[in-house]
Amino acid sequence: MTMAMEAEIQELVTPGQVLGKASQLKAGKGAYVSTENGTIYASLTGFRSLIPPPSDSVDQRSTVEVTGHKAHGAVPQPGSIVFARVTKVMARTASADIVCVDSKSVREKFTGIIRQQDVRATEIDKVDMHLSFRPGDIIRALVLSLGDARAYYLSTAKNELGVVSAESAAGGTMVPISWTEMQCPLTGQVEPRKVAKVEA
Amino acid sequence: MAGKSGSTPTTYSPSPATRKKKRIPIADADWVRPDNRGFYQCRPAYLRTGAVSTAAGSAYAEFGNTKVIVSVFGPRESKKAMMYSDTGRLNCNVSYTSFATPNRGQGSDNKELSSMLHKALEGVIILESFPKTCVDVFALVLESGGSDLPVVISCASLALADAGILLYDLVASVSVSCIGKNFVIDPISEEESYQDGSLMITCMPSRNEVTQLIVSGGWSTPKINEAMELCLGACSKLGEVMRSCLKDVVTDLKE
Numbered sequence: 001m002t003m004a005m006e007a008e009i010q011e012l013v014t015p016g017q018v019l020g021k022a023s024q025l026k027a028g029k030g031a032y033v034s035t036e037n038g039t040i041y042a043s044l045t046g047f048r049s050l051i052p053p054p055s056d057s058v059d060q061r062s063t064v065e066v067t068g069h070k071a072h073g074a075v076p077q078p079g080s081i082v083f084a085r086v087t088k089v090m091a092r093t094a095s096a097d098i099v100c101v102d103s104k105s106v107r108e109k110f111t112g113i114i115r116q117q118d119v120r121a122t123e124i125d126k127v128d129m130h131l132s133f134r135p136g137d138i139i140r141a142l143v144l145s146l147g148d149a150r151a152y153y154l155s156t157a158k159n160e161l162g163v164v165s166a167e168s169a170a171g172g173t174m175v176p177i178s179w180t181e182m183q184c185p186l187t188g189q190v191e192p193r194k195v196a197k198v199e200a
Numbered sequence: 201m202a203g204k205s206g207s208t209p210t211t212y213s214p215s216p217a218t219r220k221k222k223r224i225p226i227a228d229a230d231w232v233r234p235d236n237r238g239f240y241q242c243r244p245a246y247l248r249t250g251a252v253s254t255a256a257g258s259a260y261a262e263f264g265n266t267k268v269i270v271s272v273f274g275p276r277e278s279k280k281a282m283m284y285s286d287t288g289r290l291n292c293n294v295s296y297t298s299f300a301t302p303n304r305g306q307g308s309d310n311k312e313l314s315s316m317l318h319k320a321l322e323g324v325i326i327l328e329s330f331p332k333t334c335v336d337v338f339a340l341v342l343e344s345g346g347s348d349l350p351v352v353i354s355c356a357s358l359a360l361a362d363a364g365i366l367l368y369d370l371v372a373s374v375s376v377s378c379i380g381k382n383f384v385i386d387p388i389s390e391e392e393s394y395q396d397g398s399l400m401i402t403c404m405p406s407r408n409e410v411t412q413l414i415v416s417g418g419w420s421t422p423k424i425n426e427a428m429e430l431c432l433g434a435c436s437k438l439g440e441v442m443r444s445c446l447k448d449v450v451t452d453l454k455e
Binding site for chain 2: 012014015016017018030032034041043044045046069070071072073075107108109110111146147148149152
């Protein structure tokens with residue numbers, strides 16, 4: 001059994017190659033099912049691998065995936081956690097350039113917008129954007145939606161979301177001292193931020 | 201460059217079954233093509249991926265004297281002026297270098313070829329996989345030696361696969377010229393200049409679907425059928441060459 005599995009993992013496929021029938025397999029990453037004939041085709045170049053179904057699931061089909069070679073660069077999806085650098089802070093919104101999606105860095109630039117009502121979970125009408133972010137801050141945020149034509153909508157309305165790294169006016173990396181404040185280790189100056197709870 | 205291909209088959213020709221059906225009219229049998237090819241013989245093809253290091257994916261194709269380079273960028277953010285869309289967008293651009301043709305001129309963008317490349321490729325990309333973003337395909341014809349569009353399309357398909365863009369299948373494209381009573385496959389510039397009609401097919405070889413068909417000149421239905429069969433046969437052969445090119449890159453990386 002293990003021998004058969006290993007042989008299968010090594011099989012190299014290219015887009016359009018037949019991987020199996022939808023009646024016997026499920027299409028995973030890098031594969032798709034044709035609606036016309038129920039055949040599963042590869043959509044990427046890579047190695048074909050079979051993932052057995054979880055033992056408790058009703059569906060006893062294995063999942064077939066194509067992985068191991070190049071996939072396109074990371075693209076933000078609603079629900080993914082991103083890291084972004086704040087570029088502009090306005091009265092109602094803040095713009096940020098997304099630099100990381102989940103654990104992957106993005107190859108191309110994507111812009112995100114944090115609206116006033118998405119900064120924190122409580123007292124959302126009393127948020128002052130300028131007391132939450134500064135240009136240059138690195139924030140952790142959740143992608144709410146694909147947003148409008150310009151940018152993705154981001155949210156920091158969770159304890160673990162918000163500013164994770166910020167530089168003070170003196171140039172030091174600031175240390176969080178409360179949910180709303182960060183302090184510069186060089187000058188002792190306290191600046192307001194929407195601070196993220198970073199797990200150690 | 202053609203010598204470096206190693207184990208990859210460098211030529212492709214339509215399947216023997218299709219070839220048997222054709223009879224070259226005796227009156228024209230002594231007529232030879234300028235490059236001494238058979239009427240149903242394609243030019244040797246050399247394909248390589250990863251030609252441009254700064255692009256997300258790229259490919260270089262050389263079919264006889266026709267040399268093209270295609271780079272793919274993205275998925276990246278659409279231009280600001282564009283409207284929101286749920287699916288991804290495809291942006292194509294075909295340009296010629298100033299030294300691509302024998303008459304040295306200005307390197308230029310070719311709007312017509314760009315839109316034809318877009319048509320040929322849009323059916324093969326799974327655009328739903330990258331909403332709101334766009335993929336840019338830039339093709340540069342280094343040397344124009346005839347059948348430029350089919351070479352650009354096939355090369356672009358390789359570049360997309362190299363970029364890791366989700367595809368329904370690869371696309372292979374082949375054209376046929378009608379000269380008098382004869383068909384010549386994969387015509388060179390000289391043949392294209394005195395052709396009576398031409399037919400180009402872009403198809404997904406594994407799914408057996410056509411994404412684009414361009415016919416120009418006067419054709420009768422039986423002749424179109426015959427030419428299409430010829431093209432489809434050649435497309436499936438070319439598809440095999442393209443697949444082995446993609447596979448070679450991965451095996452080379454592993455070693």
